[in-house]
Amino acid sequence: MEISVLFFGVLAEVTGTHQKHYRGINSFSDLKHRIGDDFPEIVHYSFRIAVNNKIINEDPVLNGGDEVAYLPPFAGG
Amino acid sequence: MRLIDGPVTPTVISDTVAKYGENPDTGAHSIFLGQVRKDLIEGRYVKAIDYSAYEEMVIMEADKINKTILSEFDDVKTLEIVHSKGIVKRGEISLLVMVSAGHRQQAAVACAKAVELIKEKLPIWKKEVFEDDTQKWKQE
Numbered sequence: 001m002e003i004s005v006l007f008f009g010v011l012a013e014v015t016g017t018h019q020k021h022y023r024g025i026n027s028f029s030d031l032k033h034r035i036g037d038d039f040p041e042i043v044h045y046s047f048r049i050a051v052n053n054k055i056i057n058e059d060p061v062l063n064g065g066d067e068v069a070y071l072p073p074f075a076g077g
Numbered sequence: 078m079r080l081i082d083g084p085v086t087p088t089v090i091s092d093t094v095a096k097y098g099e100n101p102d103t104g105a106h107s108i109f110l111g112q113v114r115k116d117l118i119e120g121r122y123v124k125a126i127d128y129s130a131y132e133e134m135v136i137m138e139a140d141k142i143n144k145t146i147l148s149e150f151d152d153v154k155t156l157e158i159v160h161s162k163g164i165v166k167r168g169e170i171s172l173l174v175m176v177s178a179g180h181r182q183q184a185a186v187a188c189a190k191a192v193e194l195i196k197e198k199l200p201i202w203k204k205e206v207f208e209d210d211t212q213k214w215k216q217e
Contacts, residue, residue, distance in 0.1 A: 008131055009202030010214040050200075053134040069131060069200075075215050076128075076160060076201030077111045077172050077192070 001064035078139030084169035107188035111172030121207035131200040
């Protein structure tokens with residue numbers, strides 16, 4: 001399946017991209033490994049992950065077309 | 078909730094007051110304004126903040142904050158949030174929170190709570206721009 005991945009804040013700068021599409025993804029774990037391979041430097045940053053605008057606390061079941069977002073600590077205001 | 082390009086201007090603030098002032102049941106407004114501060118960080122003064130946001134999620138989370146405030150404070154009529162994206166210079170306003178209620182007590186407490194929820198829940202990030210044009214992501 002195809003998954004759209006978004007990077008925000010410092011992570012957009014570190015990865016050099018705001019959005020990347022991944023094809024042939026089998027699971028969330030698979031996706032995380034592919035992202036880790038593409039952008040190994042992100043392990044040095046703290047972040048949470050949202051799927052379709054909701055922050056997840058455990059690995060979710062992904063469906064084709066889902067939007068996964070890597071979110072550094074919020075700093076609004 | 079609105080995300081606007083650049084600062085929250087005096088016109089935006091006064092228009093918001095005028096809009097919510099039309100409700101005849103309202104007896105009190107409590108307004109919080111967040112301003113970009115001239116922080117000194119590692120020998121450099123902040124001259125602006127560059128805000129970025131996950132806009133779709135910001136709108137969804139702001140809707141949840143609105144529901145939380147309205148359910149917790151029975152005298153509160155409305156909550157309005159306006160937040161900047163993009164560049165806001167120091168001395169300019171980047172956040173407007175306005176709570177309108179029947180009476181002042183709940184207006185003030187609900188406004189303070191809304192500001193805390195905004196900082197905790199909204200996916201917004203800021204990059205500080207210094208006077209020497211160097212930049213640094215702010216971690217709070």
